[in-house]
Amino acid sequence: MKLMNTISKSIALLAVVGAMGMTSIASAHEADCPYCKLKLVQNTKEQDNEVVVKVGNKRIEYRCLYCVIKDQKRYKGDLVVYSPSEKVGAPVILKRTAGKWSAPEGAVFLNTFKKHKDCAALSRAFSNKEAFDAYIKKNPSEGAKAMTLDQFLAEVAKS
Amino acid sequence: MKSTFLSVLALAVISTATAQDHGGHMGGMKSNLPTMPADMPRWINSPGADHLFYKAAPYNWAINRIPAFARDMYGTGVGHAMAYETLVTGRKDQLETRIFDSINRVLQNPPRNPVDEVALSPTFFRKYGYLEKVFDWAHILHFQTIDVFTHPGWTDAQKEAEIEKLWQFYSAQPYAITGLPMNMEYLDSFPYSMRFRTNYPKVNALFWGYHWLQTVNYDMLFRVPVQDQAAQYEVLGAQYRTTELYKIRDFMPMTAEMSPRFAKRFPMIANAFDNLHMLHDNVNDILASDELSESQKRDQVKIAIYRVLASTHVDEEPGSGEDAPGTLHDHRHAPSTPGMGYMKGMEDDVMFMSGMGWMDMSACAHCSIPLPDGPMWGATVTADGWTMMVRCLMCARDMAAETPGRAIIRAATEDPSKILILISDEEGNLTSNIPGVVFLEEFGEHPECSAWSRAFTSKAAFEQFQKGNPEMKEAKPLSLEAWVQLNQGTPETYRKIDKPNPYKSDGANGGGK
Amino acid sequence: MRTRLVILGVLVAGSAFATDHNNIDSGRPLRFDDAYSIAFRERAIELGLKFDTFRRSSPSYGLKAEYKVGFAKNQDIGIGFEPSYSTSDRRGDVGNVELSYFNGLRREIDNTPALAYRVDVGLPTGRGSRGADVRFRGIVTKTVGQYDRLHLNLDLTTSTQKTAGERQATAGLTVGYTKPLGYPTQFDRTLVAQFGIDQSRDTSRGWVGNVGLGIRQQMGVRSVLDFGIEADVFSSKGRNPAGLRFAVGYSVGF
Numbered sequence: 001m002k003l004m005n006t007i008s009k010s011i012a013l014l015a016v017v018g019a020m021g022m023t024s025i026a027s028a029h030e031a032d033c034p035y036c037k038l039k040l041v042q043n044t045k046e047q048d049n050e051v052v053v054k055v056g057n058k059r060i061e062y063r064c065l066y067c068v069i070k071d072q073k074r075y076k077g078d079l080v081v082y083s084p085s086e087k088v089g090a091p092v093i094l095k096r097t098a099g100k101w102s103a104p105e106g107a108v109f110l111n112t113f114k115k116h117k118d119c120a121a122l123s124r125a126f127s128n129k130e131a132f133d134a135y136i137k138k139n140p141s142e143g144a145k146a147m148t149l150d151q152f153l154a155e156v157a158k159s
Numbered sequence: 160m161k162s163t164f165l166s167v168l169a170l171a172v173i174s175t176a177t178a179q180d181h182g183g184h185m186g187g188m189k190s191n192l193p194t195m196p197a198d199m200p201r202w203i204n205s206p207g208a209d210h211l212f213y214k215a216a217p218y219n220w221a222i223n224r225i226p227a228f229a230r231d232m233y234g235t236g237v238g239h240a241m242a243y244e245t246l247v248t249g250r251k252d253q254l255e256t257r258i259f260d261s262i263n264r265v266l267q268n269p270p271r272n273p274v275d276e277v278a279l280s281p282t283f284f285r286k287y288g289y290l291e292k293v294f295d296w297a298h299i300l301h302f303q304t305i306d307v308f309t310h311p312g313w314t315d316a317q318k319e320a321e322i323e324k325l326w327q328f329y330s331a332q333p334y335a336i337t338g339l340p341m342n343m344e345y346l347d348s349f350p351y352s353m354r355f356r357t358n359y360p361k362v363n364a365l366f367w368g369y370h371w372l373q374t375v376n377y378d379m380l381f382r383v384p385v386q387d388q389a390a391q392y393e394v395l396g397a398q399y400r401t402t403e404l405y406k407i408r409d410f411m412p413m414t415a416e417m418s419p420r421f422a423k424r425f426p427m428i429a430n431a432f433d434n435l436h437m438l439h440d441n442v443n444d445i446l447a448s449d450e451l452s453e454s455q456k457r458d459q460v461k462i463a464i465y466r467v468l469a470s471t472h473v474d475e476e477p478g479s480g481e482d483a484p485g486t487l488h489d490h491r492h493a494p495s496t497p498g499m500g501y502m503k504g505m506e507d508d509v510m511f512m513s514g515m516g517w518m519d520m521s522a523c524a525h526c527s528i529p530l531p532d533g534p535m536w537g538a539t540v541t542a543d544g545w546t547m548m549v550r551c552l553m554c555a556r557d558m559a560a561e562t563p564g565r566a567i568i569r570a571a572t573e574d575p576s577k578i579l580i581l582i583s584d585e586e587g588n589l590t591s592n593i594p595g596v597v598f599l600e601e602f603g604e605h606p607e608c609s610a611w612s613r614a615f616t617s618k619a620a621f622e623q624f625q626k627g628n629p630e631m632k633e634a635k636p637l638s639l640e641a642w643v644q645l646n647q648g649t650p651e652t653y654r655k656i657d658k659p660n661p662y663k664s665d666g667a668n669g670g671g672k
Numbered sequence: 673m674r675t676r677l678v679i680l681g682v683l684v685a686g687s688a689f690a691t692d693h694n695n696i697d698s699g700r701p702l703r704f705d706d707a708y709s710i711a712f713r714e715r716a717i718e719l720g721l722k723f724d725t726f727r728r729s730s731p732s733y734g735l736k737a738e739y740k741v742g743f744a745k746n747q748d749i750g751i752g753f754e755p756s757y758s759t760s761d762r763r764g765d766v767g768n769v770e771l772s773y774f775n776g777l778r779r780e781i782d783n784t785p786a787l788a789y790r791v792d793v794g795l796p797t798g799r800g801s802r803g804a805d806v807r808f809r810g811i812v813t814k815t816v817g818q819y820d821r822l823h824l825n826l827d828l829t830t831s832t833q834k835t836a837g838e839r840q841a842t843a844g845l846t847v848g849y850t851k852p853l854g855y856p857t858q859f860d861r862t863l864v865a866q867f868g869i870d871q872s873r874d875t876s877r878g879w880v881g882n883v884g885l886g887i888r889q890q891m892g893v894r895s896v897l898d899f900g901i902e903a904d905v906f907s908s909k910g911r912n913p914a915g916l917r918f919a920v921g922y923s924v925g926f
Contacts, residue, residue, distance in 0.1 A: 056584075057588060059646060074564075210745075212713040281819060
């Protein structure tokens with residue numbers, strides 16, 4: 001039996017390694033969103049999608065900016081949110097310091113999703129209005145309007 | 160009438176079981192029901208109450224040293240009893256409303272003392288008294304093993320020797336459940352299977368929620384000094400009461416999932432608990448199947464008991480059954496996990512874990528590098544309701560850091576008798592049970608991570624390690640405060656196993672980590 | 673002789689999980705049993721105090737101690753002691769020693785009740801006691817409604833030594849009632865009540881009726897505190913019944 005187990009284990013490892021070869025290398029943070037419980041949307045070559053919240057020594061990933069704002073009450077300390085923007089590798093960095101939110105000057109926000117399956121694409125930050133317009137042109141969304149951080153926070157709060 | 164007919168039809172169609180391996184088929188719906196084996200043990204028809212007392216020992220009721228844990232455990236006695244009584248007294252329409260509220264109220268305000276389940280469900284036990292004997296005896300094993308671990312003054316070796324004795328004590332009775340791994344897919348494949356969780360998901364969530372508690376606690380206690388146990392329960396108890404009781408799961412929590420270290424050391428007990436919990440599920444399903452007559456229900460409960468009794472599997476060995484996969488005598492287990500029977504869709508060490516997705520039980524949950532064989536171990540991480548084995552402290556820390564909520568890291572140190580317990584708050588701040596703990600972390604290749612990421616009980620122990628490992632002579636001991644600030648990010652070696660959830664017919668992705 | 677009868681009626685305990693509030697032993701606090709022995713391998717100690725105001729001006733106090741062992745499935749044996757103190761005599765008595773055997777024949781199954789019997793032997797170790805008393809008790813337990821239970825105890829008692837003015841054998845019947853209190857939020861208390869008639873050993877008296885009420889309260893995982901009050905309510909012959917009997921006890925299993 002021990003021999004069989006060893007053999008079958010080896011086969012399983014081979015199968016896993018084989019499967020690895022067929023799939024793209026995924027990261028350990030390929031988990032579910034802590035808020036909406038849907039799968040996180042991975043970054044692509046063309047667009048970042050992972051929203052990362054840094055709180056204390058934790059680094060938690062969310063599916064979209066809306067989910068972060070909705071789930072923020074669980075954290076008592078200051079937050080830094082790395083929100084994917086229009087540019088790969090250049091997130092819009094939001095901060096919650098002593099309970100007050102701040103964003104880089106000129107940053108605007110989109111929040112038009114109806115169902116959470118669309119939240120990663122339609123609840124996002126942009127470094128400026130032009131980038132927002134370009135994104136909407138490419139990804140039309142009914143009722144899309146560029147919001148300031150305060151407007152975005154108010155909209156999430158009332159939803 | 161129509162709905163009854165459709166139910167019967169559905170049952171007949173979904174039946175994938177060959178039922179008992181004892182033949183005897185009847186027509187129609189009945190043909191799929193397991194049939195009464197010829198060698199049903201005689202005690203099952205004995206009219207005596209046959210109450211058994213637990214093993215007399217100094218550790219009995221040591222669970223009360225962790226009062227919140229003890230009370231939560233005592234509360235678990237109420238759930239099934241209330242539900243069973245409800246079902247056998249024809250009040251099933253109240254299960255998801257009034258009875259759910261009653262059970263939930265008790266679980267949230269648990270009693271100070273154990274609850275007599277028979278007194279709570281007298282009608283049920285008048286009908287199914289033989290079941291009480293099996294449940295009671297297994298519940299006693301549950302409590303006594305916990306008592307041993309929570310008993311102060313004994314060494315780990317003494318405790319483990321006593322657990323072995325308890326297992327012998329338990330196994331000596333005819334009501335003992337087998338410690339062999341059983342094929343869970345088979346045990347959940349009868350015409351009535353899944354009926355309860357489908358029809359009564361809220362109450363079933365409570366049941367599986369406290370089965371989570373009953374299984375997650377063992378790694379909280381196993382080889383953990385008694386003074387370090389209660390602090391962990393603050394985390395686990397909160398998780399239990401706020402989340403686990405209400406979680407809709409794909410399958411019941413398995414002991415080796417929740418307490419992998421304990422299950423590795425005592426696979427027979429882990430298996431017995433899983434088999435017990437599956438017996439509970441079988442009974443739930445049988446009672447919730449309206450198309451079964453009273454007589455059929457009684458027969459099926461007896462047969463369900465028979466399946467998991469130790470006496471049914473005499474002279475069989477763990478790991479056997481490759482020649483009869485998916486049957487009553489399939490005792491295969493994952494090679495790395497002797498304390499768990501085969502699960503649906505399982506391929507050797509790769510299994511689907513509710514909330515985590517597909518996992519390779521033989522590999523580090525964080526970096527996917529195989530876990531070392533033998534007694535040496537790195538750490539486990541308990542967070543968000545799951546417990547995972549990892550190879551090293553770094554993987555443990557980073558995995559806890561990327562998981563929302565509080566977390567518990569249990570890790571080996573250079574001293575086999577001293578386990579490191581790190582408890583993380585919501586923001587990743589760690590507290591340690593070893594005040595002078597220092598860490599080694601000389602980041603290198605992940606396949607060797609267990610060599611360069613370690614914990615030591617003191618700086619002196621760290622330096623001693625350096626003497627024996629000259630390649631680490633330049634390493635600086637890291638304090639807890641300095642070490643927790645580190646984060647090596649996502650290991651490039653991590654591989655996600657991307658397969659559909661075997662418990663979902665819509666091909667939903669496994670999700671999870 | 674009456675003293676000895678009271679001892680047999682009250683002192684000898686037995687049956688059921690002695691240390692679970694739902695399981696009823698005679699004497700803890702009332703005089704009836706349910707039809708369940710203590711568990712196999714269980715040991716239990718029951719301690720009790722009774723306070724008898726039968727003679728209001730000179731009440732008597734009694735201590736009761738019993739040790740029981742579940743020596744086989746559904747069977748237990750016990751030994752009991754009941755030293756007492758009488759205020760009228762201003763002296764104590766070591767009391768009789770009681771030996772008991774309990775056998776649970778069957779549990780309650782469907783609509784058939786649980787059945788048990790017990791045999792008690794009272795040894796004449798107390799002051800003035802003569803001969804041994806032997807009591808046979810048949811016990812029937814049946815659930816009524818959802819949680820309440822009725823317990824029928826039928827007693828036949830005989831003595832190895834009969835003196836003038838005494839009956840050789842006596843009979844008694846007790847109907848006990850138990851009701852768990854607090855369901856479905858609390859699970860640690862049971863109400864107990866009884867109505868019984870006992871044939872007096874004294875030939876100048878006939879049948880004596882009694883009622884009782886009590887509470888069994890779970891205190892710890894294996895310990896129960898009980899409190900009860902009993903009174904004789906009628907007598908078919910002889911002097912009128914009077915007075916109350918109080919009992920408080922503590923049981924622990926290990």
